[in-house]
Amino acid sequence: MKEKTPENFSSEVKKVFVNNTEYDWANQTAKNFEINDTLITHSGTRTYDSAGNPTDSDNDE
């Protein structure tokens, strides 16, 4: 029987539009910044698994 490795218990991720947000130097925020329900999960601040769910660690360094 093949041994299980930590990779068997990890989640696959894909990179999603992390750097597509144009930064507004004058206002010090994203140019398209607006508050809505998807602000955090779709603003490019996080990475996502294959289902499109955020997978970045809370402690990323």
Added chain:
Amino acid sequence: MIAPETRLIQIMMSKVLPLLSKLIITSSVDATSDLVLSKYKELYGDTTDIFRFNFDLFNAYKVMVTPEGFQIEDPTGRLIKSENISSFYWRKPFSMNLSSEEGLNKYNSSFRKELLYDIVSLLKKKNTSYLVDPFKERELRKVTQMSLASNYFKIPNWYIGNSPSNFDFSKKDIVSKGYIQHQISKDLYPSTKSLECPVSELSSTDTWFLQEKNESDCDVTVVYVKNSLFAFEFDRSVLTAGVDWRVEEISAQLWKPIELSKENIIKVHELMSEFDLYYGRLDFMRNSNDDELFFLEVNTNGQFAWLDIYDKSGLISKITNESLGEVLR
């Protein structure tokens, strides 16, 4: 030789920020920083005394560290000097997978990170106000967290090591948990998953973080912000594919604000005092039919905005005030 009048005009036209300046250290794509800055503008009228340093755009700034201190200038000419900084907010400057980091050699990447830690270390020594301690992520690791937390909360039995077969779990259902806090390979992240196999089938050449599965039906997360608690709960019955809510398609709206019992509030205060943290997001589990909390971990720089995106619970205002506002440590 510059005429005194010319020099005076130059000084007046320079964009040195007001004496009480606030530094937010983050990345250009951090929407939580956008949110906090927006809230700051709403609360204080403008953001002219805040300098946002986007670490991913390092080369867009002029960074200078000398025996006299440091200064950073952004492309608009806005300039912040260390001697003028009253508070700083460490807001996830090292976002992963930023394309600007691609191609950057490891030496430069490491150099910049170490320099940034040097800068915040200097600010801490100057008694600058801060909410999030950048060094706590490295200092307060999982084992220490669980060791201290066990004085206040129950913790499912756990094991870390490379010989799990030699450890006696009292339960049959075991989960593998993430221990390292970043990617383990190009496309893989650690997450919490049920083993669904005997511990004896685990590779003995790898190191494991295993824990007895907690059957509680609610996830609880508590955002602690300088003596204020913001608690939210998530009903796990909607989970279909596993034990980790982060890897399922879960709407942030399913996290509901809750009131903790007085006993649990006191425990959280005492534990955070023992952790020596002013900010942290504590993760627990509990059964819906009782108040007992099972401690999982504290994230010393945990995400929070998705819990209260419209500031209905006052969490965004509290963070903004305590990280960049007039409330000094």
